[in-house]
Amino acid sequence: MEILSRMRRTAAVLGLCAALVAVPAAAAAEPAAPKTPRTPGIPVVTTEQVMPHLRALQSIADRTGGNRAHGTKGFQQSLAYVKGVLDKAGFRTGLRPFTHNGVVGHNLIADWPGGDPDHVVLVGAHLDSVEAGPGMNDNGSGSAAVLATAVAMSRAGVAPKRHLRFAWWGAEEQGLIGSKDYVRKLSAAGREKIDVYLNFDMTGSRNVQQWLVVHDDPRATDAFEAYFAAKGLPTFDIGIGGSDHESFGDAGIPVSGFNTGVGDCLHDACDRIDNVDPETETLSTNAILGVTWQLATR
Structure with missing residues (x-):
């Protein structure tokens, strides 16, 4: 998470809200059967399909000096890992270079073939950590989800009506550098083509009280709120500021997405894989999948 002071204020708000609304212990887990009928065609992600990505990122940090920050081997190997998975899954991938503090960084962009190129659903997360630690919740969790x-979506053979694009940003912890660079280099027409940007930052927090939903694009916001409501999970609405989606919102691009709140290990060495709750991470991943599928295919 890049803007620490804003997230600390959010944490304070959550402390007040937690006294009013608490998530039952069992609610954080993905239920064996959904409470409402699942839209036909939307696949389900299991814990065994998302947590290996986090374990891979933790392993990368462990063997490259303990972090995955901008300009480090840890980030470069994280980038290579994610790109390799996407290439095998059939995405068209590309690295978008930028320079920050005299060091070349990269954003990773992955396009799924098909869909209307004039109407893009863009889904993203920042891949870098701070220098203090491996950044497994912030933001290995969002990257893995x-x-x-x-x-x-690849395995299910999704056939989107809108064009579907995924992104992993670099140097976000340095001041939203990667996402700002991507938006800045878009033409006016390119910005108009992005119907919505969905951002996910810290999706696997332990002891989550509420899912913090970015309230901007009405259709996406309503879809996330409906998803969590169907599972009996409380939400708290947040604005455009505070994470990667700020770069898009400031440029007039509709945004949404969510996070699961700030933990004690934010920007610390203890933000390791055991700082991520597998059940929360799995539920968050299925929320991302369900809403993205709806927005891209309807």
């Missing part, structure tokens, strides 16, 4: 979503 978006990656598992992309793979699930």
Whole structure:
């Protein structure tokens, strides 16, 4: 998470809200059967399909000095891992270079073939960590959830009406550098083609009280709220500021998405894989998958 002060304020709000609304212990798990009928065609991601991506990112950090920050081997190997998975899944991938603090960084863009190129659903997360630690919840969790979503759509052979694009940003912890660079380099027509940008930052927090949903694009916001409501999970609405979606919202591109709140290990060495709750991460991944599928195919 890049803007620490804003997230601390969000944490304070959550502390007040937690006294009013608490998630039952069993609610954080993906239920054996959904409470409402699942839309035909939308696949389901299991814990075994998302957590291996987090384990891979943790392993990369462990063997490259303990973090995955901009300009490090940890980030470069994280980028190579995600790109490799996407290439095997049939996506058209490309690296978009930028320079920050004299060091070349990259955004990874992955396009799924098909869909109307004039109407794009863009789904993203930042891939880098801070230098203090491996960044498994911030934001290995969001990166893994978006990656598992992309793979699930590939396996299901999704045939989108809108064009479907996924992105992993670099140097976001340095000041939203990667996402700003991507937006800045879009032409006016290119910006108009993005119907909505969905952002996911810290999707596997332990002891989650509420899912913090970005309220901007009405259709996406309503879809996320409906998903969590159907499972009896409380939400809290947040605005455009505070994470990667800010770069898009500031440019007039509709945004939505969610996070699961700030934990004690934010930007710390203890943000390791055991700082991510597998059940929360799985539920979040299926929320991303379900809403993205709806927005892309209807």
